Amino acid sequence: MMTFEVTMCIATVADAAEITEVVRQAYSKWIALTGREPLPMQIDYADAVLRHCFDLLHLEGRLATPIETRP
Structure with missing residues (x-):
């Protein structure tokens, strides 16, 4: 059985890049399919992290996915 180290934390502006x-x-x-950048690619994450909560899921020490949460 394989095991992986999974951690989560709350994003800060330092995580935006x-x-x-x-x-x-x-x-x-x-x-290529749509002819434009999808909306998530157009977001300024430095600003978004200040206005919304983002949880960051890390797998083996590398960011696997940001999860934006809103009340």
């Missing part, structure tokens, strides 16, 4: 990179990796494949 890493969030942007993960989002670009996840959504860039859709540009």
Whole structure:
């Protein structure tokens, strides 16, 4: 059985560049199909992290996904 280290934390402005990179990796494949950047790629995450709560899921020490939560 394989085990993985999974951790979560709350994002800060310092995480914005890493969030942007993960989002670009996840959504860039859709540009050719739609002819434009998907909305998640157009967000200023430095600003979004200040206005919304983002939980960050790390797998083996690397950011796997940001999870935006709103009340």
